[in-house]
Amino acid sequence: MIESPAGTGWYVYGVAEDDPALARLDGVELIRRGTLAAVAREVSLDEYGADVLPERLNDREWLERNARSHEAVLQAAAAVTTVVPLRFGTIYRGRGHVERMLEERNDEFRATLARVRGHVELGVKAWVDLAAVGQTLDPAEQPLEGGAGMAYLQQRSREQDRSREVTARCFELAEEAHGRLAGIAVAAVANRPQPRELTGRSESMVLNGAYLVPDGDEQLRSEVDRLAAEHAGLGVEYELTGPWPPHNFAGEWE
Amino acid sequence: MSVIERRSLAEEVTLLDLVDRVLNKGVVVTGDITLAVGDVDLVYVGLRLLLASAATLEREAA
Numbered sequence: 001m002i003e004s005p006a007g008t009g010w011y012v013y014g015v016a017e018d019d020p021a022l023a024r025l026d027g028v029e030l031i032r033r034g035t036l037a038a039v040a041r042e043v044s045l046d047e048y049g050a051d052v053l054p055e056r057l058n059d060r061e062w063l064e065r066n067a068r069s070h071e072a073v074l075q076a077a078a079a080v081t082t083v084v085p086l087r088f089g090t091i092y093r094g095r096g097h098v099e100r101m102l103e104e105r106n107d108e109f110r111a112t113l114a115r116v117r118g119h120v121e122l123g124v125k126a127w128v129d130l131a132a133v134g135q136t137l138d139p140a141e142q143p144l145e146g147g148a149g150m151a152y153l154q155q156r157s158r159e160q161d162r163s164r165e166v167t168a169r170c171f172e173l174a175e176e177a178h179g180r181l182a183g184i185a186v187a188a189v190a191n192r193p194q195p196r197e198l199t200g201r202s203e204s205m206v207l208n209g210a211y212l213v214p215d216g217d218e219q220l221r222s223e224v225d226r227l228a229a230e231h232a233g234l235g236v237e238y239e240l241t242g243p244w245p246p247h248n249f250a251g252e253w254e
Numbered sequence: 255m256s257v258i259e260r261r262s263l264a265e266e267v268t269l270l271d272l273v274d275r276v277l278n279k280g281v282v283v284t285g286d287i288t289l290a291v292g293d294v295d296l297v298y299v300g301l302r303l304l305l306a307s308a309a310t311l312e313r314e315a316a
Contacts, residue, residue, distance in 0.1 A: 009286065009287065048287065049287065060269070064272075067269065067272040068272065070276050084281055085275075085279070085280040085281065086282075087277065087278075087280035087281065087282050087288075088276045088277045088280070089285075090282075090283060090288055091286060091287040091288070092286050101283055101284075105283060199268075199270065224257055225257055228257045239257070239258045239259075240257055240259045240260070241259075241260045247275040247276065247279040247280050250279070
């Protein structure tokens with residue numbers, strides 16, 4: 001088996017059925033086996049070697065550039081044919097290794113391609129202003145009784161109850177939204193909402209969903225509009241991203 | 255009514271959205287070099303630290 005020259009490897013972005021239109025994509029090469037083609041690029045192992053990759057990931061500028069480039073290649077491929085995205089940073093030491101992987105995984109790739117063909121992934125996030133949700137709940141205030149110490153404890157207890165109610169309400173909103181969107185989509189995944197310390201926003205993310213829908217179908221978009229209209233008074237904001245290649249629906253086979 | 259739309263290739267899609275998909279999803283096949291699950295967790299920790307330090311810098315600049 002021929003290996004690449006020392007110091008280079010083949011970075012594989014995704015796998016598709018071999019298609020002449022794929023061969024015209026800039027900056028990538030196709031590695032073929034059977035009816036499948038891996039969309040790949042030769043990369044330097046100085047950049048992508050096992051010993052440097054984990055450290056590179058902590059370089060925000062490097063991460064952003066390469067994550068965007070990974071996505072850009074997948075989108076270019078997805079524009080011409082159905083592609084199964086591979087996870088970022090899947091690298092082989094030689095073309096022969098990629099060919100062997102395609103051969104070993106032929107059935108899984110072809111089944112996944114058949115499942116996602118003609119579909120795209122849309123992302124829907126819901127953001128909630130917790131204070132605004134709190135204001136929509138019944139006040140249920142009663143005068144505080146007893147001395148100052150007792151009043152303080154009652155106040156604390158009420159605040160804790162209120163916080164639990166707000167959390168429960170947010171959970172309900174997220175469940176309702178995800179349920180309605182999942183009912184329209186071919187497949188749906190509710191991912192862990194991104195934590196506030198990472199989003200940097202004052203609102204809390206309560207829904208981080210991904211939905212597989214027919215390409216060009218506007219039903220999910222319309223349902224998001226309806227949800228936004230219905231929940232506007234609750235301080236909920238919806239965000240739609242995509243269309244994405246089917247990252248969330250490519251399946252994990254291992 | 256508010257729905258914000260972000261096209262996935264546009265710069266406005268956050269790095270977090272990309273990390274959520276590109277690093278966290280997609281088919282996992284064993285390459286000669288493959289990111290381990292722990293590496294991806296490290297990315298989140300790394301981003302958290304980077305954002306925390308950016309916030310600190312902003313506060314210091316204020």
